[in-house]
Amino acid sequence: xxxxERETRATRTMQESRATxxxxxxxxxxxxxxxxxxxxxxEAARLEALLETSEAARLRALELERVxxxxxxxxxxxxxxxxxxxxxxxxxxxxxxxATRPSAARAPETPIGEKGRRATDDASRERRVSRRxxxxxxxxxxxxxxxxxxxxxxxxxxxxxxxxxxxxxGLPIAGTAGTAEPATREGDExxxxxxxxxxxxxxxxxxxxxxxxxxxxxARERDAGExxx
Amino acid sequence: xxxxxxxxxxxxxxxxxxxxxxxxxxxxxSARLLRYLERIVRExxxxxxxxQDAFMxxxxxxxxYAPEARFSTWLFHIxxxxxxxxxxxxxxRHPHLSTDEPADRGVPGPPQLVLVASxxxxxxATDARREHARFAAALxxxxxxxxxxxxxxxxxxxxxxxxxxxxxxxVQSVKNxxxxxxxxxxxxxxxxxxxxxxxxxxx
Numbered sequence: 001x002x003x004x005e006r007e008t009r010a011t012r013t014m015q016e017s018r019a020t021x022x023x024x025x026x027x028x029x030x031x032x033x034x035x036x037x038x039x040x041x042x043e044a045a046r047l048e049a050l051l052e053t054s055e056a057a058r059l060r061a062l063e064l065e066r067v068x069x070x071x072x073x074x075x076x077x078x079x080x081x082x083x084x085x086x087x088x089x090x091x092x093x094x095x096x097x098x099a100t101r102p103s104a105a106r107a108p109e110t111p112i113g114e115k116g117r118r119a120t121d122d123a124s125r126e127r128r129v130s131r132r133x134x135x136x137x138x139x140x141x142x143x144x145x146x147x148x149x150x151x152x153x154x155x156x157x158x159x160x161x162x163x164x165x166x167x168x169x170g171l172p173i174a175g176t177a178g179t180a181e182p183a184t185r186e187g188d189e190x191x192x193x194x195x196x197x198x199x200x201x202x203x204x205x206x207x208x209x210x211x212x213x214x215x216x217x218x219a220r221e222r223d224a225g226e227x228x229x
Numbered sequence: 230x231x232x233x234x235x236x237x238x239x240x241x242x243x244x245x246x247x248x249x250x251x252x253x254x255x256x257x258x259s260a261r262l263l264r265y266l267e268r269i270v271r272e273x274x275x276x277x278x279x280x281q282d283a284f285m286x287x288x289x290x291x292x293x294y295a296p297e298a299r300f301s302t303w304l305f306h307i308x309x310x311x312x313x314x315x316x317x318x319x320x321x322r323h324p325h326l327s328t329d330e331p332a333d334r335g336v337p338g339p340p341q342l343v344l345v346a347s348x349x350x351x352x353x354a355t356d357a358r359r360e361h362a363r364f365a366a367a368l369x370x371x372x373x374x375x376x377x378x379x380x381x382x383x384x385x386x387x388x389x390x391x392x393x394x395x396x397x398x399x400v401q402s403v404k405n406x407x408x409x410x411x412x413x414x415x416x417x418x419x420x421x422x423x424x425x426x427x428x429x430x431x432x
Contacts, residue, residue: 003374004398007405025412032408036382038389063415068383070364070418075264075384083277084260091255091281098288209257213235216253220242 022050031061035068236300240287244294251291255284258301262308265380269312269373279315283308301385302394309377309395316373367417374398375410382407 022030030047033039039047050057194207202210236254243250262283266276286307297303368376374396381387381395382403389403396403 003372004402007402028412029405029408032411033404035411036389036407038404060415063418064411067411067414067418070361071368071379071383071414073361074268074365074368075380077264079260079263087259087263087277087280088255090277091284094281094285095288098285212253213239213257216242216250217235217238220238220247 022046027057027060028064031057031064034061035064234296234299234301237296240294240300241296244291251288254287254300258304259284261385262304265305265377265384266308266312268368268376268380269309270315271369275315279308279311282311286311298394299391301387302391305377305381305385305387305395306397313373364414364418367414370417371410371413375406375413378403378406379410379414 027050030039030043030050034044034047051061191204191207193211194202197207197210197214199207199210236257239250239254239257243254259280263276263280266279266283267273270276270279283304287304371379377396378392381392382389387395389400389407392403392407393400396406398406
């Protein structure tokens with residue numbers, strides 16, 4: 001029996017039992033969908049009623065919650081900066097080999113939006129994120145140049161450009177759960193900006209990434225003569 | 230129509246000739262994709278190669294790119310296909326290995342997990358690391374589709390519809406995969422509440 005057939009059978013079984021008490025399998029399905037915000041209204045009411053009365057159901061809900069927490073923790077393990085450097089360099093060489101079309105394009109030096117300006121004017125923050133900023137722009141350079149100067153384009157970044165990398169473990173990166181940076185004024189500012197952007201639990205670098213994206217898109221809109229907002 | 234997904238807008242900018250958009254896309258997605266690929270192929274060096282391959286595919290698709298889904302859906306779809314091809318190649322090299330049981334492939338996990346296999350010290354940090362490693366091993370035991378579905382739902386926050394786009398399956402299938410993955414992991418991590426609630430619900 002194929003996976004699809006097993007899944008179809010499981011779905012049918014679940015639907016047939018819906019009118020009766022939840023089986024353990026169905027309870028797991030309901031709790032799982034609840035965690036993903038994918039419960040239908042009727043299912044949600046039924047599950048909440050069950051959680052009101054069943055200690056075991058509540059315990060199972062906690063077990064599934066713990067699974068998600070552990071998975072997020074696993075996904076938040078930092079990747080050493082040197083490793084990312086090595087991968088980027090290898091990709092850059094491949095990109096440079098592929099890029100045969102010379103172009104005048106380069107990383108934009110455009111004014112940034114108000115939110116971006118507030119975040120990026122601070123010189124110390126610039127230092128802190130300078131390594132992070134350099135990642136990726138080498139790719140653009142390699143594409144733009146379309147030459148074999150990969151060893152120049154992909155020269156290692158200045159190691160002393162980083163001031164906030166305890167233990168040389170590298171900065172946290174997008175998708176991580178955040179960093180153990182000390183609370184600072186600039187950290188507070190970034191947190192405030194993050195909230196304004198709807199990034200309630202984002203790390204500083206995730207906020208900076210979002211600001212970079214906004215900056216880029218705002219520049220694109222200006223270039224295209226489109227109204228902003 | 231103006232695409233809503235900012236990454237799609239980046240990709241369109243790249244298609245239209247803005248090279249810096251490719252760098253931004255790489256910066257935004259490379260680490261996340263690498264973590265996913267490591268979990269699937271379980272060999273760090275291979276995951277690194279596949280990450281490069283995925284972005285080379287993005288580069289190759291530049292001129293013909295047409296947004297049909299969120300950029301992340303497209304990117305993970307590319308990465309997963311590359312990973313499955315790699316697993317198939319590994320299986321052909323070692324026919325006794327199964328794609329559905331990656332833990333049996335005999336390849337090492339990410340290096341940071343190897344460190345915690347040493348003799349445990351009686352402190353909470355060590356206990357946490359051991360638990361972490363145990364969870365990673367349990368995750369690796371899951372079939373690839375369950376791993377991918379759960380990873381995209383929990384870590385990437387993708388909707389069932391988006392995950393269905395990555396897996397090439399139905400939304401209901403994704404829903405089942407995610408719940409089975411969660412339940413399997415809870416059970417393997419020592420879950421005890423699974424068999425009781427139906428009886429309790431009668432009360």
